[in-house]
Amino acid sequence: MKKVLIAPRKYVQGRGVLGELGQYLKPLGRKPLVLWDPVVKQIVESTVRQSLHGAGLEMVEAEFAGEASAAERTRVGALAVQGQADVAVGIGGGKVLDVAKAVAVDQQLAMVTCPTIASNDSPTSAASVWYDENHSFINFECWPANPDLVLVDTQVVANGPVRAFVAGMGDALSTWVEAEAAFKSRAANIAGGAPTMAAMAIARLCFETLMEYGLDARRDVELHVVTPAVEKVVEANVLLSGLGFESGGLATAHMIGNLLSNVPECQEQGLMHGEKVAFGVITQLCLDDEMDADEKADIVDFEIEIGLPVTFEELNLKGVTRERLQELAEACAGPGSLCHNHPFPVTAADILDALFAADALGRQRRTFA
Ligand SMILES: [Zn+2]
Numbered sequence: 388m389k390k391v392l393i394a395p396r397k398y399v400q401g402r403g404v405l406g407e408l409g410q411y412l413k414p415l416g417r418k419p420l421v422l423w424d425p426v427v428k429q430i431v432e433s434t435v436r437q438s439l440h441g442a443g444l445e446m447v448e449a450e451f452a453g454e455a456s457a458a459e460r461t462r463v464g465a466l467a468v469q470g471q472a473d474v475a476v477g478i479g480g481g482k483v484l485d486v487a488k489a490v491a492v493d494q495q496l497a498m499v500t501c502p503t504i505a506s507n508d509s510p511t512s513a514a515s516v517w518y519d520e521n522h523s524f525i526n527f528e529c530w531p532a533n534p535d536l537v538l539v540d541t542q543v544v545a546n547g548p549v550r551a552f553v554a555g556m557g558d559a560l561s562t563w564v565e566a567e568a569a570f571k572s573r574a575a576n577i578a579g580g581a582p583t584m585a586a587m588a589i590a591r592l593c594f595e596t597l598m599e600y601g602l603d604a605r606r607d608v609e610l611h612v613v614t615p616a617v618e619k620v621v622e623a624n625v626l627l628s629g630l631g632f633e634s635g636g637l638a639t640a641h642m643i644g645n646l647l648s649n650v651p652e653c654q655e656q657g658l659m660h661g662e663k664v665a666f667g668v669i670t671q672l673c674l675d676d677e678m679d680a681d682e683k684a685d686i687v688d689f690e691i692e693i694g695l696p697v698t699f700e701e702l703n704l705k706g707v708t709r710e711r712l713q714e715l716a717e718a719c720a721g722p723g724s725l726c727h728n729h730p731f732p733v734t735a736a737d738i739l740d741a742l743f744a745a746d747a748l749g750r751q752r753r754t755f756a
Pocket of ligand 1: 507508558641660664
């Protein structure tokens with residue numbers, strides 16, 4: 388099988404780099420469409436306006452309506468046409484970036500993502516995740532190209548919510564375990580080929596970086612300071628995880644994480660993508676017969692230490708029955724599921740057992756923590 392690796396054209400990360408946005412956009416266009424939500428706008432507006440003005444660029448502004456939906460894609464696309472924008476810039480969280488990417492593709496504009504939180508690994512990817520108006524997960528859509536530029540200001544990330552940063556570590560923690568499973572099962576990656584050695588090395592580095600620096604980085608972000616640990620974990624959450632998942636592969640952890648988005652109890656809890664995926668990681672570890680017991684416990688302990696959900700209770704699913712999770716398990720075992728990216732068959736019963744085993748393991752490790 389051929390090997391394929393895809394990546395953004397340029398990745399820029401550092402304290403204060405948002406002030407250089409104009410300079411980095413200049414080779415890509417003259418009229419950037421900037422998509423942001425009111426909260427992010429308030430934080431970064433003066434920096435962004437100054438930077439674009441300094442580079443002689445004329446900003447076309449679009450305020451995000453709140454969901455990465457088909458309607459929002461159409462609405463923002465129309466604003467880009469109206470303003471004659473030539474580059475789409477998403478500044479904010481995953482949903483804003485996902486809509487900006489779609490608009491770039493639809494309107495044939497250059498594509499730029501500026502994540503202001505490191506809560507997931509979508510900024511570098513050539514994919515968007517779509518939700519319906521009720522915030523339920525619909526599907527992934529893959530684009531023909533990755534962003535032309537990914538720009539991450541680590542001071543902005545460190546000033547942001549700790550919970551989002553930790554959720555990003557949950558998403559990034561899944562990258563190696565899923566890439567390894569997909570690699571062993573010879574599953575094709577999102578890029579449309581087998582993983583390169585580079586993708587697997589990046590995925591492994593992502594995992595090792597989190598396990599070594601994750602706790603330090605969490606403590607530093609609580610103080611809003613930018614330290615080498617914060618820089619390393621931002622790179623792991625955004626770049627290493629992004630390249631690793633897209634050119635490595637996905638498996639059960641993301642299937643569980645995505646499907647939990649559609650469980651009303653989890654929706655009520657307002658869980659972030661990386662938090663659901665973090666529980667999916669433990670579920671996947673409980674499914675895998677080659678998993679080393681000590682390594683499994685280390686991963687669960689790490690999740691507990693940094694503050695990720697490891698039990699049904701933390702997912703707002705305390706006392707959940709097998710019947711209640713049957714539909715989710717059936718979807719996992721169904722056609723086209725990421726759960727088939729393992730070197731062993733996966734049935735609905737296997738998934739249910741792994742979910743309950745994960746909850747029990749999480750509860751047990753928590754009593755030691
Ligand atoms: Zn993810």
